[in-house]
Amino acid sequence: xxxxxxxxxxxxxxxxxxxxxxxxxxxxxxxxxxxxxxxxxxxxxxxxxxxxxxxxxxxxxxxxxxxxxxxxxxxxxxxxxxxxxxxxxxx
Amino acid sequence: xxxxxxxxxxxxxxxxxxxxxxxxxxxxxxxxxxxxxxxxxxxxxxxxxxxxxxxxxxxxxxxxxxxxxxxxxxxxxxxxxxxxxxxxxxx
Numbered sequence: 001x002x003x004x005x006x007x008x009x010x011x012x013x014x015x016x017x018x019x020x021x022x023x024x025x026x027x028x029x030x031x032x033x034x035x036x037x038x039x040x041x042x043x044x045x046x047x048x049x050x051x052x053x054x055x056x057x058x059x060x061x062x063x064x065x066x067x068x069x070x071x072x073x074x075x076x077x078x079x080x081x082x083x084x085x086x087x088x089x090x091x
Numbered sequence: 092x093x094x095x096x097x098x099x100x101x102x103x104x105x106x107x108x109x110x111x112x113x114x115x116x117x118x119x120x121x122x123x124x125x126x127x128x129x130x131x132x133x134x135x136x137x138x139x140x141x142x143x144x145x146x147x148x149x150x151x152x153x154x155x156x157x158x159x160x161x162x163x164x165x166x167x168x169x170x171x172x173x174x175x176x177x178x179x180x181x182x
Contacts, residue, residue: 007098021160028159051161052170059154060146067153068119069112070142076170079143 011072028054045089056084119145126179136180147175 032056038044060080064070068085085091097121122145129135138144151171175181 007102009116013099018158020158024159025161032109048119049170051159055151055154055159060150061159062158063146063153067107067111067150068115068142068146070116079140083177086174086177 047088049087052087053084056080080090138179143178146174147171147178150177 004052026050032050033045035044035047035053037049039046058085060076064072064076070076082091093155119142124139126135126138126144130137151167151174152163155163155167161167163165173182
């Protein structure tokens with residue numbers, strides 16, 4: 001279902017693109033709860049840009065899985081987590 | 092053409108996925124020439140991971156354009172360039 005919507009979106013269906021964007025932004029915003037809990041525990045400084053943190057984790061993996069097909073290995077995962085911590089102001 | 096291949100790839104066509112991955116990796120490796128020239132001019136330190144630099148520029152924009160549909164604005168572009176410079180060991 002998500003795959004079919006994604007295909008329609010890439011094929012230029014604007015209405016589907018809008019719905020899919022809304023779906024993903026909704027998914028992201030639910031993950032912000034986890035980030036806010038880490039802030040409350042003092043594990044992260046107060047966050048200015050939740051999207052930047054989540055994107056650092058998610059966008060490169062999507063890109064490797066669907067575009068470049070470069071390996072998603074341990075070094076890659078460590079880099080993504082490191083970048084997310086930078087985006088969270090932790091490093 | 093690229094769009095049709097991309098759709099076939101997402102729909103699970105492994106052969107198309109492999110070809111498309113090869114295409115993208117070829118495109119990336121040509122952009123490495125620019126990075127190497129910057130190294131030769133002394134503008135970047137010698138690069139260990141070209142993929143990391145190019146991905147920092149490309150993957151988030153791809154993700155916003157095709158998945159989250161979040162705005163690709165000035166702040167976003169600055170963040171991506173900043174991340175690419177970090178990946179290049181410049182910051």
